[in-house]
Amino acid sequence: MKLDDAAARLEALGNPTRLKIYRSLVRAGAEGMAVGRLQAKLDIAASTLSHHLKSLVVVGLVTQTRDGTTLVCHANYDLMRDLLGYMVEECCAEGSCAPVVLPKVA
Amino acid sequence: MKLDDAAARLEALGNPTRLKIYRSLVRAGAEGMAVGRLQAKLDIAASTLSHHLKSLVVVGLVTQTRDGTTLVCHANYDLMRDLLGYMVEECCAEGSCAPVVLPKVA
DNA sequence: ACGGTATTTCCAGAATTACAGAAATAAAGA
DNA sequence: TCTTTATTTCTGTAATTCTGGAAATACCGT
Numbered sequence: 001m002k003l004d005d006a007a008a009r010l011e012a013l014g015n016p017t018r019l020k021i022y023r024s025l026v027r028a029g030a031e032g033m034a035v036g037r038l039q040a041k042l043d044i045a046a047s048t049l050s051h052h053l054k055s056l057v058v059v060g061l062v063t064q065t066r067d068g069t070t071l072v073c074h075a076n077y078d079l080m081r082d083l084l085g086y087m088v089e090e091c092c093a094e095g096s097c098a099p100v101v102l103p104k105v106a
Numbered sequence: 107m108k109l110d111d112a113a114a115r116l117e118a119l120g121n122p123t124r125l126k127i128y129r130s131l132v133r134a135g136a137e138g139m140a141v142g143r144l145q146a147k148l149d150i151a152a153s154t155l156s157h158h159l160k161s162l163v164v165v166g167l168v169t170q171t172r173d174g175t176t177l178v179c180h181a182n183y184d185l186m187r188d189l190l191g192y193m194v195e196e197c198c199a200e201g202s203c204a205p206v207v208l209p210k211v212a
Numbered sequence: 213a214c215g216g217t218a219t220t221t222c223c224a225g226a227a228t229t230a231c232a233g234a235a236a237t238a239a240a241g242a
Numbered sequence: 243t244c245t246t247t248a249t250t251t252c253t254g255t256a257a258t259t260c261t262g263g264a265a266a267t268a269c270c271g272t
Contacts, residue, residue, distance in 0.1 A: 003129070007122040014117025015230085016110050023109070023196050036248060045232050050250055052230090069239050069248045080193075087190060090129050121260085141219060151262045156220055158260090175218045175269045 001086045005059075009083050012059045017044065018052045025062060025075040032065070032074035107192045111165075115189050118165045123150065124158045131168060131181040138171070138180035 013019050020042060025033055033041075039049050053073060056062035061083075063074050119125050126148060131139055139147075145155050159179060162168035167189075169180045 003125055004122050007120055007125045009120075010116045010125070011120025014113055014115075014120040016113040017230090019109055019113045019116070026196055034248085035250095039249095046249065047233075047251080048231055051232095054250085066239085069246090071249065084190060084193060087186075090132055123260085142217090145219095152219065153221080153263075154261055157262095160220090172269085175216090177219065 001082055006083060006086045009059045009061055009079070012055050012061055015052070017042070017048075018056060021049070021052055022056060022061060022075060025073055026077075026080075028075075030074070032072040034067075034070040034072050036070060038073065107188055112189060112192050115165045115167060115185070118161050118167055121158070123148070123154075124162060127155070127158055128162060128167060128181060131179055132183075132186075134181075136180070138178040140173075140176040140178050142176060144179065 013022060021038060024038060024041060035046075035049065035053065038053075039046055042049065053062060053064075057064060060079050061076055063076055064071050065074070066072070119128060127144060130144060130147060141152075141155065141159065144159075145152055148155065159168060159170075163170060166185050167182055169182050170177050171180070172178070
């Protein structure tokens with residue numbers, strides 16, 4: 001992962017509302033969560049939610065699948081793992097801190 | 107770590123210039139790096155660097171120690187570890203992804 | 213105290229972001 | 243096709259961020 005991509009993803013997560021959105025999606029697991037449910041759960045304007053979701057989708061942290069009229073959002077675990085891996089690599093680039101083990105995807 | 111704190115820290119890292127600054131400091135290891143050397147290395151205006159550094163210091167990711175007229179900056183490894191730990195916890199809150207091992211500080 | 217180096221603060225302009233109401237679009241069912 | 247539900251796009255406003263030049267401050271050596 002390139003530095004600029006990592007920065008863009010960190011920035012996307014670096015907003016309380018978006019971090020809450022992302023957290024909700026992570027906790028929703030593989031089945032994901034519909035935009036409408038997210039809106040009800042987080043109690044923010046639909047347009048605001050849509051913008052934030054777009055930010056997360058653009059950087060790849062969230063994917064969406066349509067199920068009829070509802071759009072289901074999913075956290076992209078693999079990309080999150082990559083991002084954490086990047087941070088760890090940066091952090092440990094010169095043995096400056098203890099090694100961190102990120103598991104392979106099962 | 108609270109969600110708002112995590113978001114603030116992610117936001118601080120979520121800018122290419124600041125991520126470069128942070129990476130440089132991480133790679134500088136325990137001895138850190140002076141503001142002036144950072145400026146020469148990254149080739150940005152002193153005032154701009156100072157602003158970005160302040161953002162990193164405010165959220166705790168960077169600490170500074172004075173050595174005469176020069177200010178030496180250090181990456182706060184412990185806090186970074188905590189931040190990564192927070193992300194991992196969020197990510198794995200409901201067993202939604204494989205466990206990630208973050209080492210204890212030696 | 214003075215001079216020099218290191219760094220920050222002040223200031224301002226350009227660009228971006230956050231937010232939400234209103235209108236537009238997408239999809240499904242009657 | 244018409245209606246309803248779900249979601250996005252459009253639009254505008256207020257606030258924030260990024261940037262760097264100029265001036266101010268901090269510290270050291272003499």
